[in-house]
Amino acid sequence: MSKEKKESVIESSIKRKYKLQAKDVKVWYGDFMAIKGISMDIKPNKVTAFIGPSGCGKSTFLRLFNRMNDYVDGFKMDGKINIDGSNINAKDINVELLRKQVGMVFQKPNPFPKSIFENVAYGLKIQGLKDKKFLEERVESSLKQVALWDEVKNDLNKSALALSGGQQQRLCIARTLAVEPSIILMDEPTSALDPISTAKIEELIYKLKDKYTIVIVTHNMQQASRISDNTAFFYLGELIEYDKTNKIFTNPEKQQTENYITGRFG
Amino acid sequence: MNNIRKNRLKDQAFKVWGIFCTLLGLVLLAVFIGNILVDGIMRIDWEFVMNLPSRKPEKAGIYTALIGSIWVLLLTTLIALPIGIAAAIYLEEYSKKNKLATILEVNISNLAGVPSIIYGLLGLEVFVRILEMGASVLAGSFTLALLILPIVIVSTREALKAVPKSIRDASFAMGASKWQTVYHQLLPASFGGILTGIILALSRAVGETAPLIVIGALAYVPFAPSSPMDEFSVLPIQIFNWITRPQHGFVENAAAAIIILLLITFVMNGIAVYFRNKWQKKFK
Numbered sequence: 023m024s025k026e027k028k029e030s031v032i033e034s035s036i037k038r039k040y041k042l043q044a045k046d047v048k049v050w051y052g053d054f055m056a057i058k059g060i061s062m063d064i065k066p067n068k069v070t071a072f073i074g075p076s077g078c079g080k081s082t083f084l085r086l087f088n089r090m091n092d093y094v095d096g097f098k099m100d101g102k103i104n105i106d107g108s109n110i111n112a113k114d115i116n117v118e119l120l121r122k123q124v125g126m127v128f129q130k131p132n133p134f135p136k137s138i139f140e141n142v143a144y145g146l147k148i149q150g151l152k153d154k155k156f157l158e159e160r161v162e163s164s165l166k167q168v169a170l171w172d173e174v175k176n177d178l179n180k181s182a183l184a185l186s187g188g189q190q191q192r193l194c195i196a197r198t199l200a201v202e203p204s205i206i207l208m209d210e211p212t213s214a215l216d217p218i219s220t221a222k223i224e225e226l227i228y229k230l231k232d233k234y235t236i237v238i239v240t241h242n243m244q245q246a247s248r249i250s251d252n253t254a255f256f257y258l259g260e261l262i263e264y265d266k267t268n269k270i271f272t273n274p275e276k277q278q279t280e281n282y283i284t285g286r287f288g
Numbered sequence: 289m290n291n292i293r294k295n296r297l298k299d300q301a302f303k304v305w306g307i308f309c310t311l312l313g314l315v316l317l318a319v320f321i322g323n324i325l326v327d328g329i330m331r332i333d334w335e336f337v338m339n340l341p342s343r344k345p346e347k348a349g350i351y352t353a354l355i356g357s358i359w360v361l362l363l364t365t366l367i368a369l370p371i372g373i374a375a376a377i378y379l380e381e382y383s384k385k386n387k388l389a390t391i392l393e394v395n396i397s398n399l400a401g402v403p404s405i406i407y408g409l410l411g412l413e414v415f416v417r418i419l420e421m422g423a424s425v426l427a428g429s430f431t432l433a434l435l436i437l438p439i440v441i442v443s444t445r446e447a448l449k450a451v452p453k454s455i456r457d458a459s460f461a462m463g464a465s466k467w468q469t470v471y472h473q474l475l476p477a478s479f480g481g482i483l484t485g486i487i488l489a490l491s492r493a494v495g496e497t498a499p500l501i502v503i504g505a506l507a508y509v510p511f512a513p514s515s516p517m518d519e520f521s522v523l524p525i526q527i528f529n530w531i532t533r534p535q536h537g538f539v540e541n542a543a544a545a546i547i548i549l550l551l552i553t554f555v556m557n558g559i560a561v562y563f564r565n566k567w568q569k570k571f572k
Binding site: 088090093095118119120121122125126128130132133134135136144145147148149194197198201 | 384385452454455457458459460461462463464465468472473476477
């Protein structure tokens with residue numbers, strides 16, 4: 023086997039093993055250091071939860087994977103973020119293409135003030151896809167994936183703002199799924215929702231991991247333990263502990279982690 | 289006990305003073321409008337609107353001035369709109385928020401406070417003389433466009449600012465470029481607000497007299513303008529001219545023309561209010 027071939031084999035095996043990789047990542051907002059050197063690898067088709075008290079940098083860290091921090095004033099970063107083995111901050115990377123591959127769901131449901139159909143078709147339309155039949159099929163399949171189709175199939179032209187909070191959040195997930203990303207980032211997706219809507223979204227997340235790699239930031243420890251395979255505990259811009267969820271919640275290595283999950287601080 | 293009574297008294301006193309201040313402007317405006325109505329309402333008929341200027345007050349009409357105002361309004365809109373909106377989008381969505389941006393911002397707000405006659409002098413030098421447009425509708429429109437540009441920019445920025453950040457986040461996270469986000473999300477969402485600002489700016493432009501007199505708009509134009517290069521008059525200049533005439537008939541004409549000018553401004557403001565309310569509902 024030639025040297026180059028060998029390297030590419032190794033590379034593709036890394037790809038299969040780790041979907042996302044962070045290597046010694048540091049982030050500053052102006053003079054404030056928000057992330058103090060974090061390295062971690064995230065496996066494909068798993069749900070990885072980020073937990074930690076407010077201001078610990080978990081949301082900032084999450085937003086590095088689709089470069090949503092780029093527009094924040096004073097943002098500066100050091101280190102490397104890889105997706106499927108390639109550096110997403112490299113000069114030749116197209117941010118728009120990156121974000122089609124890495125979808126994001128936000129804390130507060132944020133549908134566009136447009137119709138339900140237009141919301142789900144938006145990502146496809148801005149890619150220049152116009153075929154009506156294709157758009158209709160994709161909207162339907164996306165809404166079916168989030169179990170919203172039966173509730174809205176007769177109201178596709180109604181404003182998305184008329185939906186309930188839980189429905190809006192599922193619509194936002196459908197909107198993300200419509201462009202067929204491979205990774206979905208979720209930034210406290212249920213914190214603005216009632217328990218029933220939350221349960222529906224959690225069920226959905228559990229189902230989606232067959233096809234997608236999911237990273238979720240959550241303040242809700244029960245949620246992390248219910249839906250995630252791996253859990254990372256962040257504190258003051260550092261990654262304190264990262265392991266199987268089961269291990270983190272039953273037998274954590276670090277005292278800080280134990281204190282946090284047992285509710286002694288945070 | 290004494291203190292409480294004192295405070296209550298002060299409270300009451302301020303309330304009365306406040307009501308007086310609020311009503312002061314309104315009452316004066318009402319008296320003014322009433323006065324004008326008494327003077328001019330009988331003079332308004334179809335003939336008055338359609339007649340050309342004349343030396344005899346009973347034969348004179350506002351046709352040329354009205355058409356002139358409409359021409360100026362349309363051209364001013366065509367010039368100020370694309371420039372003002374583009375500048376606002378740049379400042380709000382593209383430019384980095386640094387010192388230079390702050391300086392630009394402060395100066396644009398300052399421009400909105402520059403006396404309109406200065407704009408007239410600028411228009412006279414640049415458009416009438418250097419660009420050789422003459423005392424034409426086009427020169428007048430460019431001058432007024434400059435005058436309202438700061439208002440259009442500031443109000444468009446406010447409207448863009450009012451679009452929730454979450455909409456921008458959602459659009460960017462879907463892989464939209466900046467321009468796609470502006471075009472597909474921000475402009476439709478802020479349309480009502482932008483329109484309100486523009487209409488208010490235009491209703492200011494329609495009442496401007498000084499800058500147009502400076503660039504050479506005439507009170508007596510025998511025919512209505514039929515192209516952007518024609519000489520022209522506008523309603524406020526016509527009113528100003530009539531008021532300076534000694535015959536009583538012209539005073540009546542002036543009052544009638546004022547009523548029509550006020551009507552135009554009120555209708556424009558009404559449309560602005562309508563769009564603002566409609567737009568506010570969308571985000572609640």
